[in-house]
Amino acid sequence: MQARILKPEAYFIENEPYYQPVGDEISVFEAAYRNQLPVLLKGPTGCGKTRFTEHMAWRLKRPLITVSCHDDLTASDLVGRFLVKGGETIWVDGPLAAAVRVGGICYLDEVVEARKDTTVVIHPLADDRRVLPMEKVGELLEATPDFCLAISFNPGYQSVLKDLKQSTRQRFVALEFDYPEPALEQKIIENEASVDAEMAARLVKFAHMTRNLKGSGLDEGASTRLLVHAAKLITSGVDPVVACRSSIAQALTDDVDMLVAVNELSASLF
Amino acid sequence: MKVRLEKDQIQVLLDEYFEVEFSFRNTEDLSLALAQLKSDEQAFVLDWVRRIASTHIEIAYRFTSQASRALHVMDESMIEAWVLQAMDVYDRIGLHAALKVISGIDRFVRQGRERASGALFEEQVGVLMPFVQGLSGRKLKLQQGDDLFTDTETIYLPSVMAHLPDKRDNFLLYKVAVAYHWAQVRFGTFHQSLLHYLTHHKTPDLALGTFHALETERLNACLGRELPGLYREMSVLTDKLTGRSVPDGWLEQVAELRKQDASVMDCIKMTESILGQPLPATTCFQGQLNPALAFEVMQQRIEREKIALRVALKAVADELKDKSKLEREEPGRFQIRSKDATSQLEDMSIELLINGKSIPMPDDVRGTLTSIMQDLGDVPPEYLVPAGPGEYDFETGQGRLLNPEDVWGGAYHEEGAFFYNEWDYRRKHYRKKWCVMREMSVKPVHDGFAERVTVKYRRLLSHLRKTFEAMRDEDRLLKRQVYGDGVDIDAFVETWADVHTGLEMSERLFTRMHREERNIAVMFMVDMSGSTQGWVNEAEREALVLLAESLEALGDQYAIYGFTGMTRKRCEVFPVKQFDQPYDEAVKARISGIQAGDYTRMGAAIRHLSFRLNGVEARTKLLITLSDGKPDDYQDDYRSEYGIEDTRQSLFEARRSGIHPFCITIDEAGHDYLPHMYGGANYTVISEVEKLPLKVSDIYKKITT
Numbered sequence A: 001m002q003a004r005i006l007k008p009e010a011y012f013i014e015n016e017p018y019y020q021p022v023g024d025e026i027s028v029f030e031a032a033y034r035n036q037l038p039v040l041l042k043g044p045t046g047c048g049k050t051r052f053t054e055h056m057a058w059r060l061k062r063p064l065i066t067v068s069c070h071d072d073l074t075a076s077d078l079v080g081r082f083l084v085k086g087g088e089t090i091w092v093d094g095p096l097a098a099a100v101r102v103g104g105i106c107y108l109d110e111v112v113e114a115r116k117d118t119t120v121v122i123h124p125l126a127d128d129r130r131v132l133p134m135e136k137v138g139e140l141l142e143a144t145p146d147f148c149l150a151i152s153f154n155p156g157y158q159s160v161l162k163d164l165k166q167s168t169r170q171r172f173v174a175l176e177f178d179y180p181e182p183a184l185e186q187k188i189i190e191n192e193a194s195v196d197a198e199m200a201a202r203l204v205k206f207a208h209m210t211r212n213l214k215g216s217g218l219d220e221g222a223s224t225r226l227l228v229h230a231a232k233l234i235t236s237g238v239d240p241v242v243a244c245r246s247s248i249a250q251a252l253t254d255d256v257d258m259l260v261a262v263n264e265l266s267a268s269l270f
Numbered sequence B: 001m002k003v004r005l006e007k008d009q010i011q012v013l014l015d016e017y018f019e020v021e022f023s024f025r026n027t028e029d030l031s032l033a034l035a036q037l038k039s040d041e042q043a044f045v046l047d048w049v050r051r052i053a054s055t056h057i058e059i060a061y062r063f064t065s066q067a068s069r070a071l072h073v074m075d076e077s078m079i080e081a082w083v084l085q086a087m088d089v090y091d092r093i094g095l096h097a098a099l100k101v102i103s104g105i106d107r108f109v110r111q112g113r114e115r116a117s118g119a120l121f122e123e124q125v126g127v128l129m130p131f132v133q134g135l136s137g138r139k140l141k142l143q144q145g146d147d148l149f150t151d152t153e154t155i156y157l158p159s160v161m162a163h164l165p166d167k168r169d170n171f172l173l174y175k176v177a178v179a180y181h182w183a184q185v186r187f188g189t190f191h192q193s194l195l196h197y198l199t200h201h202k203t204p205d206l207a208l209g210t211f212h213a214l215e216t217e218r219l220n221a222c223l224g225r226e227l228p229g230l231y232r233e234m235s236v237l238t239d240k241l242t243g244r245s246v247p248d249g250w251l252e253q254v255a256e257l258r259k260q261d262a263s264v265m266d267c268i269k270m271t272e273s274i275l276g277q278p279l280p281a282t283t284c285f286q287g288q289l290n291p292a293l294a295f296e297v298m299q300q301r302i303e304r305e306k307i308a309l310r311v312a313l314k315a316v317a318d319e320l321k322d323k324s325k326l327e328r329e330e331p332g333r334f335q336i337r338s339k340d341a342t343s344q345l346e347d348m349s350i351e352l353l354i355n356g357k358s359i360p361m362p363d364d365v366r367g368t369l370t371s372i373m374q375d376l377g378d379v380p381p382e383y384l385v386p387a388g389p390g391e392y393d394f395e396t397g398q399g400r401l402l403n404p405e406d407v408w409g410g411a412y413h414e415e416g417a418f419f420y421n422e423w424d425y426r427r428k429h430y431r432k433k434w435c436v437m438r439e440m441s442v443k444p445v446h447d448g449f450a451e452r453v454t455v456k457y458r459r460l461l462s463h464l465r466k467t468f469e470a471m472r473d474e475d476r477l478l479k480r481q482v483y484g485d486g487v488d489i490d491a492f493v494e495t496w497a498d499v500h501t502g503l504e505m506s507e508r509l510f511t512r513m514h515r516e517e518r519n520i521a522v523m524f525m526v527d528m529s530g531s532t533q534g535w536v537n538e539a540e541r542e543a544l545v546l547l548a549e550s551l552e553a554l555g556d557q558y559a560i561y562g563f564t565g566m567t568r569k570r571c572e573v574f575p576v577k578q579f580d581q582p583y584d585e586a587v588k589a590r591i592s593g594i595q596a597g598d599y600t601r602m603g604a605a606i607r608h609l610s611f612r613l614n615g616v617e618a619r620t621k622l623l624i625t626l627s628d629g630k631p632d633d634y635q636d637d638y639r640s641e642y643g644i645e646d647t648r649q650s651l652f653e654a655r656r657s658g659i660h661p662f663c664i665t666i667d668e669a670g671h672d673y674l675p676h677m678y679g680g681a682n683y684t685v686i687s688e689v690e691k692l693p694l695k696v697s698d699i700y701k702k703i704t705t
């Protein structure tokens, strides 16, 4: 099989991504989209924010352009820059500009990680002006009604530095995500990894054990994503205790005592 | 080779260690005995005698008299363990208990054998603690005790588990014991009706024993459903320990109790009906039931948690009010709904509702609610009324219910405090949880002090602001980049020439702005000891105002805490400005309110403030101490080398956790001890107090650029 190569702005999602709604997030997102309001997805890691955006992109039939923000990401990384190609200087759109141009959904993942100057370019896009200033080429790019800006933010890592400024936060319609209720989370795991209900329920219970340890030795408990990973290993025949150790415990901590404790918990459960 | 000492030489040493001049101990025979030892044995013993004597002469004396025999039955590392245990017991319990350890060589040797295959509480607690906290329900604590039982908040465990020959099995015994006692709390063993039943019983001891046996059946069945893996381990262990011998007909009798819907009531009922019948042998992880203590602890908790919940709900209500910005609304009505009422085995999943609408629940509220439901089975409506203004005293806004100043009034003892180890350089070991540290509040003084300072130093201040502004995030122009915001003319010219001479064209033609972000968090630790009374204190406060003003221009994260204390039981820090607080009127008033307190037990303060500093995220973390002298404490040897060594050790710990400590002092003798504590380059001595305000900002600038 050959990997397909796609330009990001042509990345239309063809098949429905499986997404299990946990509240009214789908209708709220749709309403925000129709009213051209940007959306902020809040929630811990691995709780389904990316999956949800993919699902919405599919629903709304718009291309999805995702940018994972990191602390070296600057405004020009988003907007675009000059490059030299074959002796000529040409302008290349960054992902945000590309999304605005084609009227796609631009998803800025973990937006607080980016450098502070990036907020300068998202602010005018996120209020009713809906324009992207492209300083270097001296243009303003106006968004079509199809364009949508979505950003994500994990309030769990709150530190003085990594907080979202009020002026940014208050431009967005906020959707709050958390790990789903046990019954729903169990269903998601069954669906994503084809394990039986009993096994999925035990995995959820294990997740809750690790979530109980949040703040007393662990920074985060096991996310839905990690549960899906473990479940997939189990489906391939790996012993549950081993699967939990390698796909969950090791991902959560490096502390030796903590690792042993988490493994003892899973050994007690299965 | 060490020289073997003669009796007289030894006696001189012992006389000194035991302060014979005052204590009139007879060292004649002891010296004679030690003179028989080999030279390295002598050195080993004498070294320990000296170290122990620094803690307590009597322990050292008894140790000396046992030394020859100890060398006979133990190797050196085991003797060390023995002595350290004695000193630990002395710290925790007292002289009498410590002497018992020393005289109990034989017991220690026997336990040593156990230790070889046994599991030690101290070694396993690091694993057992997160294990029990991962289990659902109220978070339990673990503590070492003489018996195995729980009071519904803490599980007390023996110091060794050595019932089985295999180390792993002995660890599993701990684990199973922990899970079994967790189950007592989680599945409601300590129900009000048990208390009622026992207090009105003619033969309460018999009733308790029978109840314990039956309840164990019920709990084991719960464990089997909740933690099947553990249940299997438990059965294997039981077989290895006693075998599963039960009286005839027992299993049929208790079958009811093993059902999912069996409750503690069913157990009590059955207890009465089988009273006096033979019971199965108990296994070692069952421990004891201590209902009297459990109910006492429970009663206190119920009171406490009601308050805690109502205060926490007030915070939730206030936040909601802020958010909606609607003043018209009177506080909403809170409700609890359990989402999943199917069985008590499921994780208690509860929802918090306000005016019928579900709202996200803060972790502390969830924890408290869970605990309340565990005690009462449900949350009474009056618990869900947010605390009224001024109903409880919680100045800090964090819902702290216990007023730290009451602590020595006897209302509560060490609760809510932080505990820190202290380094005893003579023992070369930590005294565990030796210092009790509390965060106290500074009484704000609104007297315009900060304004006066800014006026007094306005010239200096505008200079400082400018210098500090210049240190902010610096933009650096990177040249010859593959992409960028501007054209690099030099590169362009070169390339132009290259292209015309037929060379390959470079693509590195752009310039780009690169931002160096300052990412610094700094903790100022201000000496508030009695010796700062007067103008030192004044200078410190002035320095803090100038510093705060400068740091505001710079944008670094900073916090200011004062510290003082008297004795290890009363170490105190005073948050003047915490990391997440803005520099506002309240902070200014607290700076003005800094007063000279008692003494300077520096180690504990450094440990606690390091802990606070490590709570923020920053690339560079600085801990800067403003002080006026050596570490010191009341009637205690902290003022001597001991204090310096402990401070030094605490700074080691800080460094290990990624903190850079620095000290600014006005003690001219500082050169004598600061290099030893902070290292040669990490301190400054300011010779004139009045220069302190001018210098501090200057120094800060120097060490952060």
Ligand SMILES: Nc1ncnc2c1ncn2[C@@H]1O[C@H](COP(=O)(O)OP(=O)(O)OP(=O)(O)O)[C@@H](O)[C@H]1O
Residues within 6 Å of the ligand: A018, A019, A020, A021, A022, A043, A044, A045, A046, A047, A048, A049, A050, A051, A052, A109, A154, A180, A188, A192, A224, A225, A228
């Ligand atoms: N509601 C849901 N429906 C379907 N799958 C889900 C749902 N929630 C979580 N998942 C599963 O969890 C995995 C991780 O979710 P996702 O990648 O969306 O997390 P995220 O919130 O974007 O995390 P991060 O913040 O780390 O990027 C998904 O791949 C999917 O398997």
Ligand SMILES: [Mg+2]
Residues within 6 Å of the ligand: A049, A050, A051, A109
């Ligand atoms: Mg994601």
